[in-house]
Amino acid sequence: MVLVTRKAEFSASHCCRVRSLSDAENYRLFGEDANPNGHGHNYVVEVTVEGDPDPRTGMVVDLKHLKDILEREVIEPMDHRFLNYEVLPFDRVIPSTANIALEIWRRLEPQVATASTRLARVRLFETADLYVDVEREDLAA
């Protein structure tokens, strides 16, 4: 088994607020992410695929193919967007780092899966000092 990781970046704005909570409670939970007008990040996503290298090509996955999937499913829809207003399901799901990472997993998982490869991990950096991991063994539990 070999793990292969591809990185990509997108810039987007978001706002994290629960409508049923007070302003003070939202700021306590989310910090400045609760600003109602939103703010932006340069998100960095690292996608890890696992599998055995193909005996003929020596590759687990064609990285150009993985790049295209990432571009089509994540970067193109999310880059330079206000996630709450322009990207589903963030009209009703809070675009927290964890929820964005989970949504990226949902979008990529069926596209990446083949007879010999599958998605192992999505790591999403919101800033250099904060990232969320979604990992396969955890999801199965």
Next chain:
Amino acid sequence: MTSLTRRYRFSASHRLHSPEMSDAENAQIYGKCNNPFGHGHDYVLEITVAGSVHPLTGLIISVPALDDFVERHILRLFANRNLNLDVPQFTDMVPTAENIALVIADLIQRHWPDQFGSMPARVRRVHIQETDRNGFEILLGVRGHEAPIPVEMEGVTVHG
């Protein structure tokens, strides 16, 4: 399950010297780190919290709450301190990065239940970067990694 990793920084000085060894042994094992006047590092601390994503808030843990916890229980004790002289845990323990990581893991586990005990979030990993080249990691809840805080000098690794 999902996890969230948050990175913190603190600057501190230390001197690696064991009273149980001769001056020559200390100099040989710790090298430059044995300098009697000490020296400092800009430490980078990573804390990984594993847990489920709350269906309403979308959070594994509130980052401001985690920041507050780390500030109160760790950074306030370590930041801009002489670890040997200012941090009681190192009165009888050499402040190697290994031991710093173990002390931080212990502080986290000791205080976690008071603030986060009712939540599913648990600290899974403590990582200390002492310099760009040296990293030290403790995986909590993994067999063999939940070592108690060392009270003896045994097991202290050569370290520069």
